[in-house]
Amino acid sequence: MISVDLIIENAHILTVSTHEEIANGCVIVKNEKILDVFEGMNKSYRSGTVIDAKGKLVIPGFVDCHTHLVHAGSRANELQYRLQGMSYQKIQEKGGGIYSSVRDTRAASPEELYQQSLERAKLCLKHGTTTAEIKTGYGLNPATEKKMFDVIHRLNDESGLETVATFLGPHVYPDDREPEAYMDWLLNDGLALAKDQAEFVDIYCDIGAYTFEDTERFLKAAKAKNIPLKIHSGQFDALGATGLAADLGAVSADHLDQVTEAEFDALLRAGTVPVFLPGCSYYLKTTYPDARPYLNADMQVALATDYNPGTCPSLSIPMMMSLAVMHMGFTSEEALKAVTLNAAKALKRDKIIGSLEKGKQADILICEIEGIDDIITNFGTNLIGEIIKKGMIVS
Template identity: 40%
Template structure:
């Protein structure tokens, strides 16, 4: 299939973009892309590809933007229930501790997810994944973490694997048993850390090849934050996971600077996410590493806070910056990477070009797949979008509507 007559074809070629190199879109005016099977075969100008491949079936982009599918490298997309009441409580001035005392917070979603039937859990998650895909995300990272018991965490993993096999959307799966201290262990958190390290992770290592043989091992993540896991506990969990062969990630420095970003750089984490209160010296350490800094602008927006990731400082230090939605039921129920791009332009100080690169090739690096997705280059997976607009700057400029007209996933077209 030959997609031609794109007003702007954004290739994002050349690999992940570090520091002030972010925003190199590789624009081809009147561009075209040739797809053979699941892969990209060629990119170039429309007149050249139409002349060189006259017998290919054609898809006219009709003077609109064509770009790589978005990659969302941080979501909590699998859960049951909602926390709409908590949203209203926050608007009425209730604090996080007030909400916890009323039975809210992460543990309310844990209760709902534990008690949910598998059918309900899959139905609710399926709807979210379909919306994610229709808004232009072709690969999404999804974390467990609303089970906090081996049985429920494995049920969530099985649900995700089943959903991926029935949908075009591709998943990068993360085990987040260390999302919060399980309620049964609230007064003995070190025992829960011991359970994660000595039971959950070894069981997962044995379980995975029998249920997901087509996938490499999942990521293991930890929420390093006051009230969740301290730095020493986070180190123990991540070092144990790494020793078992799992790639690692970390939630770091969202509310308190505990040293999570520094730990990520030291341990070679694939990404460190949030990074709202990361000190300058830790930004420098992160920027000198291969760890991707993932900003989640929908979360402070969802909390009506004005503290965002210091993206400009990360770029000035030479870091790798990506953006994600942080889709979750408590602080950021957002299934749309276009909105994350719009927020990144307004509150992170990124240009539309930088935000697009952070949502594609750098986001792919944040899940270890920049060699497969995130750009339009021969040999890479044919994951791309045809927008309904003639200029890429409409991404960021416009919000509150879906600018995606067509999603192409592994060479198959899906109209939105």
């Protein structure tokens, strides 16, 4: 008998890899990694920790590949403005929206910012997210962008949630500095900060955010420094940045509510991961994009929360899966792959996480359900039982 750290047995397993479904089998964990996954009874391994998963579903930990989890303050008040008919852009023009989060995030001490963000990281884990990408972009000045990076890295070290840092210095233009002066900072010291602290850079190109021309300058400068690219594009209008990002080899293009045919072709050609954010459509009451053409073209489509205090204050990946199936043309299995393996690909970590395969990190969820459809049908309900991160039962 081989001694291991953890045995999960009698489980219905969805591996989200080539050998996808095991009706009754085992997952074996040793040294933070998956040592074995197989059908049938365990005859070869022993462990002091054995979980009987009879009647439960075992799946990979969720990867939330697009969040703005680190910020101070709340924007719950904006709900009332929007219900009275004020648009997201109008709220921002009046000093609300992103600018209100920027004020709160600048004013918060590093410890306050960490504590507020830690509560959200715990919520992520509780809903099955074991890895989350987190963007800066509520600083819009050097000191606060750096403060956000410090919190993102500290969460990775201390919260139990694995974090991936993205530099979103170009979230919106700051309201206390000339756009050109801020662009100068972004293209020089901002990108140097990103190179040192982040795994990706990102820019928000849309109405009320960055222009196509500034987006092109920023992405090309980042590419010249060999920093992998992401983009927020096509949320409200197709300004051309989705095609630009794909042509520059962006790892992912996120939002994609408005995409031209040429941009669709560019994404397909480049292998850029399309990331859909259905929580924004739900909360802003806008039309859901149709993901079916992307899925039919065999693109590795991902789903994420876009958690942020203004346009999607939800950290629930199961809720996003349900929205994607009910409104965007996903099957339940496609939605699961979109929040695990494909989301990992959007973070360039698909060799390490996102599926239950030998050698991968042991990020595993044991759900109190029989099949994946139950996540879709029980929308708004958290059915995640045990959460295992790097082989440790965290909750």
